[in-house]
Amino acid sequence: MSLAPRITIGGIGAVSAAGWGVPPLLGALDQGAPLPLDYIARPGPDTIRTLPVRRVPKPVNPPAFLAHARLRRSSPISKFAAAAALEALGNNPAKAHRTGVIFTLLNGCVNYSGRFFGEVLREPATASPILFPETVFNAPASHLATMLGFSAPAFTLIGDSAQFITGIELAVQWLLDDVVDACLVVGAEEVDALTAEALHLLAPGAILTEGAAALYLERNGPGPVIEEIAGPIPIQGAPGRAARAAAAHRLRQSLAPTLPGTLLIDDASGCSRSDAPGQAAWHDWTGPRLSPHRLLGEAPGASTAVRCVLAAESIQSGRAARTLVPAIGADQQASALVLGRG
Amino acid sequence: MAYQSATYTPRPPQRVVITGAGILTAHGAGWQANAAAFRSGQVSLRRITLFDVSRQRVTIAGEVQLPGLPPHHLGRRDLQRMERGTHLLIHAAKEALASSGLPLTEFPAVLGTSAGGMTLGEALYRQAHASPPSGRGQATRAVFYQAQQQAAVMQRALGITGPLTVISNACASGANAIAHAASLVRRGDAPAVLGGGYDALSQLVFAGFDTLKALSPTVARPFDAHRDGLALGEGAGVMMLENFAHARARGATILAEIVGTGASTDLHHLTQPHPQGDAALASMTAACAMAGLSPDEIDYVNSHGTGTPLNDVAEALAIQRWAGASVRRIRVSSTKGGTGHLLGGAGAVEAIICLMALREGFLPPCVNVEAPDPACTFDLIREPREATLRTALTNSFGFGGSNATLLFRQPPE
Numbered sequence: 001m002s003l004a005p006r007i008t009i010g011g012i013g014a015v016s017a018a019g020w021g022v023p024p025l026l027g028a029l030d031q032g033a034p035l036p037l038d039y040i041a042r043p044g045p046d047t048i049r050t051l052p053v054r055r056v057p058k059p060v061n062p063p064a065f066l067a068h069a070r071l072r073r074s075s076p077i078s079k080f081a082a083a084a085a086l087e088a089l090g091n092n093p094a095k096a097h098r099t100g101v102i103f104t105l106l107n108g109c110v111n112y113s114g115r116f117f118g119e120v121l122r123e124p125a126t127a128s129p130i131l132f133p134e135t136v137f138n139a140p141a142s143h144l145a146t147m148l149g150f151s152a153p154a155f156t157l158i159g160d161s162a163q164f165i166t167g168i169e170l171a172v173q174w175l176l177d178d179v180v181d182a183c184l185v186v187g188a189e190e191v192d193a194l195t196a197e198a199l200h201l202l203a204p205g206a207i208l209t210e211g212a213a214a215l216y217l218e219r220n221g222p223g224p225v226i227e228e229i230a231g232p233i234p235i236q237g238a239p240g241r242a243a244r245a246a247a248a249h250r251l252r253q254s255l256a257p258t259l260p261g262t263l264l265i266d267d268a269s270g271c272s273r274s275d276a277p278g279q280a281a282w283h284d285w286t287g288p289r290l291s292p293h294r295l296l297g298e299a300p301g302a303s304t305a306v307r308c309v310l311a312a313e314s315i316q317s318g319r320a321a322r323t324l325v326p327a328i329g330a331d332q333q334a335s336a337l338v339l340g341r342g
Numbered sequence: 343m344a345y346q347s348a349t350y351t352p353r354p355p356q357r358v359v360i361t362g363a364g365i366l367t368a369h370g371a372g373w374q375a376n377a378a379a380f381r382s383g384q385v386s387l388r389r390i391t392l393f394d395v396s397r398q399r400v401t402i403a404g405e406v407q408l409p410g411l412p413p414h415h416l417g418r419r420d421l422q423r424m425e426r427g428t429h430l431l432i433h434a435a436k437e438a439l440a441s442s443g444l445p446l447t448e449f450p451a452v453l454g455t456s457a458g459g460m461t462l463g464e465a466l467y468r469q470a471h472a473s474p475p476s477g478r479g480q481a482t483r484a485v486f487y488q489a490q491q492q493a494a495v496m497q498r499a500l501g502i503t504g505p506l507t508v509i510s511n512a513c514a515s516g517a518n519a520i521a522h523a524a525s526l527v528r529r530g531d532a533p534a535v536l537g538g539g540y541d542a543l544s545q546l547v548f549a550g551f552d553t554l555k556a557l558s559p560t561v562a563r564p565f566d567a568h569r570d571g572l573a574l575g576e577g578a579g580v581m582m583l584e585n586f587a588h589a590r591a592r593g594a595t596i597l598a599e600i601v602g603t604g605a606s607t608d609l610h611h612l613t614q615p616h617p618q619g620d621a622a623l624a625s626m627t628a629a630c631a632m633a634g635l636s637p638d639e640i641d642y643v644n645s646h647g648t649g650t651p652l653n654d655v656a657e658a659l660a661i662q663r664w665a666g667a668s669v670r671r672i673r674v675s676s677t678k679g680g681t682g683h684l685l686g687g688a689g690a691v692e693a694i695i696c697l698m699a700l701r702e703g704f705l706p707p708c709v710n711v712e713a714p715d716p717a718c719t720f721d722l723i724r725e726p727r728e729a730t731l732r733t734a735l736t737n738s739f740g741f742g743g744s745n746a747t748l749l750f751r752q753p754p755e
Contacts, residue, residue, distance in 0.1 A: 004350045043470035070612070101607075106488065113546070117467055120549040124397050132550030133612045133741055136456065137510035142742030146609045151621065153605040154744065155518065158458060158489045158508045166507060172345055173525070176352065194470055198484035201477060229345040232505040237498065238420075239485060256346065332490040332506055 006342060007172045009223040009312040010095070010182070011216035013087025015080040016306060017054035017209050017296055020063070021087055022313060025296075025306070034295050037207065043114075043193040051196040054209040054297040056080060070143040073130060075109035076190040078140040080212035080302075085144055085184050088214040093148040096182035096218065100174055101154035103141035103186050104167040105301035108158075109134055110192040140188060152180050160329030161267065162232060163187075164304040165337050169229045171217045181218070187305025188212035199298065202330075206271035209297030213305035215312065224315040225342035227322070230255045231335035239331035241276060247334040248281035251326060255336060262287050262338075263320035265307045267327055269293035278328040288320070300330070311339050343450075343505075343531040353530040359753060361594040362442025362582035364434035364538075365694045367681045368404035368575055371433055373441070377698045383707040383726055385680050387562070387573050392426075392461075393545040400557040403543055404575025404682030412436045414499040423482050425459040426576075427542035428492040430687075432499045434538060434578035439500055442534075442582035443594060450532050451493060452507045452523040453580075454515025454539035456686035456740070458489030461544045492540075502536075510686065512740030513646070514605075515539050516579060517689025517748050521603035523583045533588040538580030539690035547685070548574055554613065556650055563710035564647035564676035565654050565718050572648040575682020579690030581697075586754060596753035597697045602635065602735075604628030608743030614652050619660025621745045622646075622737065626664045629747040635733065638668035640749070642699055642729070643720075644692045644736040647676020647708065648683055657737065658717035665720065675723035679709040689738035689746055696734035696750050705729050 014021065017035045018028035028035060039050035056076070065071065065082055081103065089095060113135040119127035133139060138156040145154040155170065157163050164187040171183035191210040199208045217226075231254065233247045264282060268275040268291040292310060293303055304327045311323035326336040365372065368386035369379035379386065387402045395401040408429060411421075414436075431453070466483040469476065485491055489508045497503055509519045516539020523537025541547075551557050551574055558571030581597075589596055606628065608621030615622065630637060645657055654676075665672045677695055684691050695706060705727040714722050731752075738746045 004347075004352055006347055042475070043467075044475050045471070045473045113463075114467060116550065117464060117546045118471075120546060121468075124549045124552065125399070127549055127553045129553040129555070132553055135546070135550065136512055136741050137458075138512050138740070138742040138744055139612065141511075142607070142612055142744070145607045145743070149609065151607050151609055151624070154511075154607045154742075156510045158455075158510045159506070160488075160490060163490075166505075169343070169345060170507075170522075173529070176350070177525070177529070194466060194484075197470065197477075197480065198466075201481040202484060225347060226345070227347050231344065234503055234505055235494075236503050239491070239494075254344065331485065331488070332494065 004176060005219040007175050007217055007219060007226045008221035009215055010218040010221040011088035011090055012309045012312050013084035014213040014306055014309045015056055015083045016211040017056055019057055020059050020083055028295060029292055040193050040196050042197055051200055052207055053191045053196050054207055055191055056211050068147050070146050074143050075112050075134055077109055077188045078143045081140050081144055081186050081188040082147055084212040084214035085186055088184060088216040098152040098181045099150045100152045100180035100183040101141050101145050101150055102167040102171050102183060103156045104163045105158060105188055107189060107195050108137045109139060110195055111190060114192060114194060160332040161300055161304045162327035162329035162333045162335040165229060165327055165335035166232055168337060172226060175217060175219055183217045184214055185217060186212060186214040187302045189299040189301040203271040203274040206269045206274060207297035209299045211299055211302050213302055213309045215308055224312045224339045227340040228256055228338035232333035234333055235331055244277040244328055245280055248277040248328045251334040251336055252281040258324060259322055262322040262324050263314055264289045265311050265323060265325050266291050267293060269298045278326060308337055315339055315341055355528050356530050357586035357599060358524045358527045358583055359586045359589050359599045360581050360597040360697060361584045361589050362438040363597060363694045363697055364437025364580045365691055366406060366430050366433045367577035367691060368406050369681055371409050372437055377702055380677055380695050380698060380706040381704045381726055383709045385709055387682060392543055398552050400552055400559055403573055405543055406576050415501045416499050420495060423486050425462045425486060425492060427459055427540055428495050430542055430578040431492060431496045431540040434580040435496050436500055438580040438582050444534055444582055446534060447502050448504045449534045449536060450505045450526060451536040452519045453493050454509045454519035454686050455489050455541055456510060456512050456515050457541050457544055457547050459487035459492050460546055461542060462487035464545055511744035512742050513685050513688055514738040514740040514744035514746040515686035517738035517746035518605060520690060520693055520748055521746060524600045524603055527583050527585050534582060534584040536580060537583050539687045540578035541576055541684055541686040543574060543576040558649060561710050562649040562679045564649040564679055564708055565715055565722055566711045567713045567715045569649045569651060569654060572650055573682040575684045577684045577687050577691055579687055579694045598700050598750040599754055601751045602629035602633030602749030604747040606745045608745055613741050615656040615739060617656055619656040621743060622657055622660035622739060623663050625745040625747040629749040633749050637665040640733050640735050641731040642705055642734040643672060643674040644696050645674050645676045646737045646739045647678055649678060655715060655717045658715060662719050669719050672720040673705055673723055674720045675706055675708040677706050692736045693748050696736050700731050700734050700750060700752055703728055703730050
């Protein structure tokens with residue numbers, strides 16, 4: 001048995017198309033029906049044809065933290081992340097002395113990037129200097145750290161959907177090496193027309209969504225225990241189904257034997273092309289299984305984070321003794337997280 | 343790296359050395375060309391040719407004259423869709439790999455970038471907004487503008503594989519990536535890790551800095567009392583970080599040991615540093631604490647030194663507070679006046695400049711300084727100097743308050 005500290009989940013938070021907070025997310029999953037669609041105009045001059053997306057609904061009562069100076073003009077991604085992080089912290093940022101932030105995303109603040117670049121192409125002399133800093137990948141992590149008063153390291157990782165598990169792994173490393181006393185790991189993404197069109201081209205049938213999810217990691221807390229992080233298994237060669245299938249297969253093989261009753265929370269989203277590698281690797285799974293992306297949609301930087309939140313919640317609520325969250329990324333890596341009661 | 347709580351056992355920290363380095367900047371490609379240029383204080387800024395700057399306030403930058411790709415394993419399609427940053431990265435990684443002589447083909451890579459494949463992202467936007475609308479090539483652009491694809495193409499080009507981590511902490515990205523790569527070796531997770539950073543010039547980012555009035559309309563002159571902004575640049579710096587025992591066992595040439603890393607977050611403002619340099623001080627202090635070295639044992643500081651009024655004075659004050667009574671003997675320069683600010687590549691390239699200074703015995707000058715800012719109470723290197731160095735420290739501070747420090751020492755005996 002290891003004498004090293006156990007790394008535990010001390011809090012969870014989520015913002016999704018189901019609403020602001022973990023309870024609406026659970027409510028939507030309990031209902032079991034796909035969430036209603038919104039439609040977004042395609043980018044550019046063709047505004048007649050639209051693409052289906054699932055947006056985060058406007059909060060019924062705007063939370064007070066949205067008035068923070070850093071968040072007033074920030075991108076949606078920063079607002080989603082702030083809400084998820086505060087929920088994970090139980091609205092108490094002072095829980096630990098040195099709290100790190102690890103933010104994972106794929107596209108980042110695409111709405112501001114598009115707006116700013118449009119202004120630059122029209123007339124650079126009048127492009128807004130307020131917009132540009134918000135386009136930088138680490139702006140959301142910076143806003144989050146400032147809002148919470150965290151001066152410990154804040155890292156932003158870019159990558160496919162498996163990158164959130166790399167973020168958890170980095171947090172575990174920081175905690176084991178005493179770089180921080182606690183760490184927020186946040187995955188977030190926002191909807192825009194360019195991304196919606198790209199997903200439409202690359203994964204027909206998948207619905208783009210947005211939101212954020214956050215895990216608060218600490219040493220030796222009472223919450224769910226991180227039992228195993230498998231991978232990352234690199235997706236080798238040119239991106240494609242065969243390379244992803246090989247990585248998914250190796251990931252399954254690399255995992256410790258699964259105990260009976262483990263809840264599998266997979267990344268199937270309803271697009272047969274992108275779902276196939278994960279489905280093939282776990283085709284013989286006979287235990288309980290949840291596929292939340294089918295109801296919520298696909299948010300590249302946030303979906304795995306949402307599944308990890310659901311995994312932790314399932315253990316907290318007693319619905320599962322152990323959970324397995326595999327992430328077969330689109331073109332970078334495959335990883336998996338196993339949580340247990342400890 | 344895989345983790346299992348039941349069996350995890352901390353290992354004693356491993357010493358980490360640098361066994362290979364690759365660099366590409368506006369000065370040229372490779373160690374030799376860059377070492378000569380940094381040693382002499384060459385300035386390689388020129389009018390930008392990559393995109394239209396006719397309506398910009400500023401028109402110059404450290405644009406790289408891109409050499410052809412080194413020998414690679416890529417196919418025709420990979421070459422057709424290659425983004426400029428990927429091209430820069432392949433060059434630097436190839437040199438790092440070759441100079442290390444590492445006989446492995448599978449090891450992790452940790453890379454830093456601020457803009458990723460922005461030029462392809464710009465093309466994606468332009469095509470989407472073109473009339474009549476066309477989806478031709480858009481799927482390819484959507485995939486290959488992603489930073490992890492740039493790194494993956496680099497791996498394919500060089501015939502290597504391994505887990506990829508891409509850190510995007512603005513201008514501290516490259517230094518944070520090297521620090522993280524070092525931590526993987528120090529923890530015993532891997533015997534060798536490729537670490538570095540890169541960024542290519544892009545219209546969006548150039549225009550962004552111009553709208554902020556952060557670019558110098560005259561000449562970039564870090565630490566000068568009359569400085570009026572920075573010059574942007576592009577390039578890549580990559581190094582092979584290796585377990586000391588592993589490197590020694592295979593008879594590798596060791597360029598330096600990385601003995602300290604520090605990181606902190608400046609909460610003052612999204613784009614402005616704390617006026618007294620609080621977070622910069624925390625980052626430098628952390629790196630020295632890890633190394634067990636005091637400031638008076640640091641022989642050279644390659645500063646972040648962008649040339650903006652706010653950055654340089656904050657960093658100068660942080661160095662004063664960090665060095666205390668030793669400040670007058672701390673030798674400091676910024677090398678950004680010669681190549682421009684390489685953003686996500688800056689920390690990695692400046693780490694390699696530190697390796698050059700240690701190995702070749704020189705202090706790179708801070709160019710264009712006529713009257714040093716009064717905050718510069720340290721020994722500001724304004725002319726090329728020869729020097730025997732034992733240690734060198736480099737700072738990188740980014741938008742969003744991402745601060746990083748790396749500390750190198752001569753190779754162990």
